[in-house]
Amino acid sequence: MDRRKRLLMDVLLIAVLLALTGILYFQYGKTDEAGTWAVVRVDGREVARYAMDQNGVYPLNGGTNVLAIDKGEAWIQEADCPDHVCMLMGKISMSGQVITCLPNLLTVTVEGGEQLVDMITG
C-alpha cells in the first residue's frame, strides 16, 4: 500500500478515535452542575457521604486520607500514601468529578446534582 493511502488511513483512524473521545466526554467527562454530596467509597463500597454545602474536615478510611469540604469544593487535605496523587488532584465540585487514592483503594465522587431536584419534586 502506498504512503498516501496509509496516511489517509492514519488520519481516518485518528479521526474515529477523536470522535469516540468526544462521545465519551459528553457521556462521562462533561460536568456542568454542582454536586450535592461527596461520596466516599473504599474498595467499591460506599462508606460515607458528606453534604457539599457544609464545610468540614473528615478523616477517611481510619485516617489514611483526610477530606476537606469548603464552599462547595471538596479535596484531599492529607494522605498517608507515598505519591500523594490524590492531594495533587485538587478541588472537585461538579457532579461526576472524582478523586482517587489508588494505594488505599479509595475514591471520592461528587454526586447528585439532579437527585436534589428529584427529591424536591418527587
Add this chain to the structure above:
Amino acid sequence: MKTKKVTVMALTIAVAMILSFVESQIPAFVAIPGVKMGLANIAVVFALYKLGWKEAAVVSLIRVFLVSLLFGTGATLFYSVAGAVLSLLGMIGLKATGLFSSVAVSVTGGVLHNVGQIGMACFLLGTDVLRYYLPFLMFSGILAGVVIGVLAAILVMRIKLEV
C-alpha cells in the same frame, strides 16, 4: 535466536528503561493521573517494526516489570501490565493489517495503554467512577501517540539494522 537479535533486544529494553526514568522525572503537568508522554513506547514501536511482534512484546513486558520494581509503588505493576498488554495487542493487530503507518499504530497503543490502566483501576477499586477520566486520558493518549509514532518512524527509517 540469533545473538545479534538478543543483543539488540537487550539494548532496546535498556533504552526503554532510560526513557521511563527520564519521564518519571518530568513533574505531572495536569491534575489527571495517568497523563503522560509514554516515551518508552518509542522503544516498543521501534522493536515492533525492526524486530517483530514477539520481540516487541518481550521488550514491553520486561520493561514494565523492571521499571515497576525500580521506580514503582506497590500496585503500579498491575496498572502498567494491564496497559502494556492491551496496548501491545492493539498495536500488533493494527500493524498486521498492513493498512496503517507507525503513527496510527502508536496512537492506538497510547490510547489502549490508558484504557487498560483505567480498566484495571476500576477493577481494583471495584467501582466505575473513574470513567470520568476516560475521555481526558484517551485524548492525551492520541496526542502522545502522534508524537511517539513520528519519532519512532524516524528511528525505524534512520537506523540501519539487519537482524
